[in-house]
Amino acid sequence: xxxxxGEAKIEDLSSQLQTQATEKFKVLDLSNxxxxxxxxxxxxxDEDVDEEGVEPKDIELVMTQAEVSRSKAVKSAxxxxxxxxxxxxx
Numbered sequence: 539x540x541x542x543x544g545e546a547k548i549e550d551l552s553s554q555l556q557t558q559a560t561e562k563f564k565v566l567d568l569s570n571x572x573x574x575x576x577x578x579x580x581x582x583x584d585e586d587v588d589e590e591g592v593e594p595k596d597i598e599l600v601m602t603q604a605e606v607s608r609s610k611a612v613k614s615a616x617x618x619x620x621x622x623x624x625x626x627x628x
Contacts, residue, residue, distance in 0.1 A: 586609075587608070587609040587612040587613060588612075589612050591616075591617075592612055592615050592616070592617075596615050596619045597611050597612055597615060599619060599623075600614065600615045600619055600622050600623055600626070603623045603627070604622070604623050604626035604627050606626050610626065611626075614626055
């Protein structure tokens with residue numbers, strides 16, 4: 539007769555492979571994959587523009603989607619923000 543102390547564990551190979559795969563993705567550095575807006579080009583075009591008639595949320599949306607400065611977003615967002623975003627991203 540044998541007496542065994544401890545916890546009975548079953549090896550789950552799929553769980554081990556999944557754990558290894560997640561570790562690989564934790565290590566990856568995606569900073570070189572994601573393009574960043576150039577702050578110098580955004581800062582050069584920072585002039586005062588009349589924002590009358592343009593909603594502030596529309597301006598912010600155009601700025602984030604087209605990655606342009608506030609003045610460019612205001613100039614192009616004259617009511618139709620979809621056209622403004624399309625124009626600025628081409």
